[in-house]
Amino acid sequence: MSDRFADYGRLTKPEIAVPPPGPKAKEVIEREEKVASPAHGRGYPLCVERACGVWVEDPDGNRFLDCTSGIGVVNVGHCHPEVVGALVEQAGKFFHYCGADFYYIQQTLLSERLVEAAPVPDAVPFFTNSGAESTEAAMKLARYHTRRPRFLALRGSFHGRTFGAMSLTSSKAVQRNRFAPLVPEVTHVPNPYCYRCPLRLEYPSCGLACVDAVEEYLNTIAPADEVAAFFAEPIQGEGGYIVPPPEYFPKLKALLDKHGILLVMDEVQAGNGRTGKLFAIEHWGVEPDIVYTAKGLGSGFPIGVMLSRRELNDWEPGAHSNTYGANPMGCMVALKTLELLQGGLVRNAAERGEQLMAGLRELQARHDFIGDVRGKGLMTAVEIVKDPDTKERDPERRNALVKECFRRGLLTYYCGDNSVRFIPPLIITREQIDTVLEIFAEALKAV
Ligand SMILES: Cc1ncc(COP(=O)(O)O)c(C=O)c1O
Numbered sequence: 226m227s228d229r230f231a232d233y234g235r236l237t238k239p240e241i242a243v244p245p246p247g248p249k250a251k252e253v254i255e256r257e258e259k260v261a262s263p264a265h266g267r268g269y270p271l272c273v274e275r276a277c278g279v280w281v282e283d284p285d286g287n288r289f290l291d292c293t294s295g296i297g298v299v300n301v302g303h304c305h306p307e308v309v310g311a312l313v314e315q316a317g318k319f320f321h322y323c324g325a326d327f328y329y330i331q332q333t334l335l336s337e338r339l340v341e342a343a344p345v346p347d348a349v350p351f352f353t354n355s356g357a358e359s360t361e362a363a364m365k366l367a368r369y370h371t372r373r374p375r376f377l378a379l380r381g382s383f384h385g386r387t388f389g390a391m392s393l394t395s396s397k398a399v400q401r402n403r404f405a406p407l408v409p410e411v412t413h414v415p416n417p418y419c420y421r422c423p424l425r426l427e428y429p430s431c432g433l434a435c436v437d438a439v440e441e442y443l444n445t446i447a448p449a450d451e452v453a454a455f456f457a458e459p460i461q462g463e464g465g466y467i468v469p470p471p472e473y474f475p476k477l478k479a480l481l482d483k484h485g486i487l488l489v490m491d492e493v494q495a496g497n498g499r500t501g502k503l504f505a506i507e508h509w510g511v512e513p514d515i516v517y518t519a520k521g522l523g524s525g526f527p528i529g530v531m532l533s534r535r536e537l538n539d540w541e542p543g544a545h546s547n548t549y550g551a552n553p554m555g556c557m558v559a560l561k562t563l564e565l566l567q568g569g570l571v572r573n574a575a576e577r578g579e580q581l582m583a584g585l586r587e588l589q590a591r592h593d594f595i596g597d598v599r600g601k602g603l604m605t606a607v608e609i610v611k612d613p614d615t616k617e618r619d620p621e622r623r624n625a626l627v628k629e630c631f632r633r634g635l636l637t638y639y640c641g642d643n644s645v646r647f648i649p650p651l652i653i654t655r656e657q658i659d660t661v662l663e664i665f666a667e668a669l670k671a672v
Pocket of ligand 1: 357
């Protein structure tokens with residue numbers, strides 16, 4: 226391990242030398258704003274100069290404790306020396322050689338490791354470059370294999386921005402507004418959002434009525450014989466870190482199996498150890514038909530993968546492909562990432578996640594505007610409300626909270642309409658989680 230990574234690993238407190246954004250960050254931001262796409266919606270003025278472990282530094286000498294991980298990507302920590310080493314070593318051999326058309330051991334090694342780890346029995350990997358591209362691959366395979374045109378997805382879901390993925394997505398109107406017509410035959414069904422049940426019921430007396438509602442859709446607007454697949458995130462990410470109850474996926478899977486509908490799990494954000502299991506669906510003890518991920522798999526290198534049951538793979542050569550899937554540098558980075566995750570970081574995510582959750586629950590007891598605390602492992606969020614009884618959402622206070630954290634050297638991020646998410650690298654230590662909780666407590670007092 227390089228000295229720098231180890232040294233940074235021992236740090237416990239952020240350092241704010243100049244109130245961010247300082248003059249150097251401001252200069253970058255001003256220049257960037259002149260050339261940037263107006264489609265970008267930057268959350269707060271963080272300018273990254275470099276990063277190491279759980280720490281991010283700006284050009285003005287400020288050091289932030291990162292609870293965003295570059296939006297759920299650097300699960301092994303920024304610039305993990307073993308990941309950097311794997312990347313550099315491969316870069317010296319060859320950068321690229323189109324793994325869909327030719328052979329190289331890097332792709333085979335990663336495939337073997339993923340097949341071994343997958344929650345899908347006898348899985349076949351298909352490599353992509355992003356989360357959205359993985360969603361597209363899963364939509365295409367599901368239609369190809371089942372010869373059925375329709376899809377079901379959950380309200381509040383996020384599966385990416387390309388046309389197919391956007392058509393499954395329903396977390397915010399802005400993500401769909403003015404892009405219609407979308408891919409047809411997608412039906413969104415009520416999500417298992419127990420804090421705000423879309424069916425106005427209470428868990429557990431509801432008896433999982435949201436799964437029964439799926440059956441109603443299959444009997445009415447989305448005829449079961451026409452539905453290829455049901456897409457779901459194990460924990461809805463962009464929608465607000467919504468954790469389904471333990472019976473949800475087993476009951477849903479039984480229903481889908483009855484109708485020959487595939488269960489597709491989008492583990493782009495929840496996968497790669499984030500929740501304290503390598504794949505989040507393992508918490509529900511269900512074997513999906515297709516699972517896919519991206520983000521944390523490449524620790525920042527763009528690589529994704531779809532893992533599907535072998536018998537679904539009846540597509541002919543050339544039916545689906547890409548140029549950069551299984552890029553050899555991405556493969557070696559992902560291989561090292563998986564080794565680190567399975568070598569202890571998944572376990573740390575579970576342990577530190579419990580500590581974080583317990584601390585956030587204590588803070589909830591002191592601030593009634595924290596309506597809900599939820600998550601698994603280090604995929605954790607708090608929902609901010611005006612009143613715990615009415616549960617009226619309070620996005621203004623939520624936004625202020627994220628910014629108060631930033632000013633104090635803690636990077637958190639928004640999710641849903643009114644939630645703050647905490648997704649630190651999985652290497653985070655007990656002392657560093659204590660700091661997260663201390664700073665969040667100060668920010669709560671400030672708003
Ligand atoms: C659950 C989920 N699926 C898909 C995507 C899209 O991934 P990408 O931005 O790599 O296309 C995201 C991105 O946030 C995601 O959280």
